[in-house]
Structure formats: C-alpha cells, structure tokens
Amino acid sequence: MEKKNDNISENVRNALTELGNIGAGNAATAMSVMLESKLTISTPQVELYEFNELEEILGFAEDTVVGVLSLIEGDMQSMLLFVLGVEDAEQLVKTLLNQEVDWHSEMGISAIKEVANILIGSYVASLEMLSGLNLRYAVPQICIDMAGSILSVPCIEFGKVSDKALLINSQFKVGQKEINGYIMMVSEVHSFDVLLTKLGIGGIDG
Secondary structure, rough: OOOOOOOOOHHHHHHHHHHHEEEEEEHHHHHHHHHOOOEOOOOOEEEEEHHHHHOOOOOOOOOEEEEEEEEEEOOOOOEEEEEEEEHHHHHHHHHOOOOOOHHHHHHHHHHHHHHHHHHHHHHHHHHHHHHOEEEEOOEEEEEEHHHHHHHHHHHHHHHHOEEEEEEEEEEEEEEHHHHEEEEEEEEEEHHHHHHHOOOOOOOOOO
C-alpha cells in the first residue's frame, strides 16, 4: 500500500523500529518456546497513516482472519494486535495441542488466546523495561472477522482524538510449519510522545 503520511523524522523512525524489534523479538522468543520451533520475525515497519487507511494495511481487507486485541494503558495508550489467517490459526492450534482440534472450538480458541497473552505480555514487558514507563494491558479479546473490520477497532478507539495512526508492524513465520501472522502496535500519533521523551528523543515530529 502506498504511504500517504510519511513525515516521521529519521531519529524517531529508528527509535520506534528498535523498540518494535526488541518487543516483537522477545514475544517471538516466548512463542518459540511454546511451539518448540524457531520463529523468525521481520524488521518492523514503522509508518504513519490516516486512520481510514488502516483497514487496507494487510492487503486483504475482506479476508476472514483471527485477531486478538489488547488495549495498553497507563503512561501511554496504545493497542496491540495479533493477527492470523484462518489456515494459520488452524495450524497453530494443531502445533500447540499436538492433536486434531478445530481451531474455532472452545479448546482451540483458548489455545490462541494463551499464545496471544504471552506474546502481548512479552511485548509490553519489553517496552516497560526499555522506557521505565508504567504500562498495563487488558485481557486480550479474540475476534473472528474480516481483516478490515478488525483493523477498524483502533480506528474507532483512537480516532476520537486524532486523525492519524502510528503503526509498528512485524510479520512472523514459524519454521517448517508455515504459520504466518502479524504483531502490530497501533495508536494515535502523540500517545508515543511520552515514550519517545522517556528515551530522550523528543516527540513524534522529531
């Protein structure tokens, strides 16, 4: 998708990329332990978007996906999303439970929630350690819907106070098992100012 709001300073972009690297990296390590398999993760993409652009960010807005969302509160407000395609959710559940279980059964959904809880907890703990901020996250909520609908949730949550969203987006893949997904941190722009100030960088506008 073509970026329409690419006006983040280089210092800010580098800092947020590093934060995304560490947060997603620690989350990936935790997930690798659960799956007993090496998990690779891409360099995070840090971009500024209009909120109405978020719904197309994955490139398959009308595809059904499994999304787990958690609101981060405390010294800053943001939202973490863990997004899987349906086939990837099915493979994840099989790998975790080591048996044939419908991914959308009570047991399957519980397994996905547990993975998401560990991923999100690891990501938030990394942010706290790096920044010294006091953060807390809500119990993750699972949604099964079109990708565009799931990504509209932060639009509704943060669109009340801003017209732009900052997104840190990491894609991951689990070895031979072909499980692909995304870990995203999204917020209205100036919620990141307190984080960047703590890191000695200044605000979003650099």
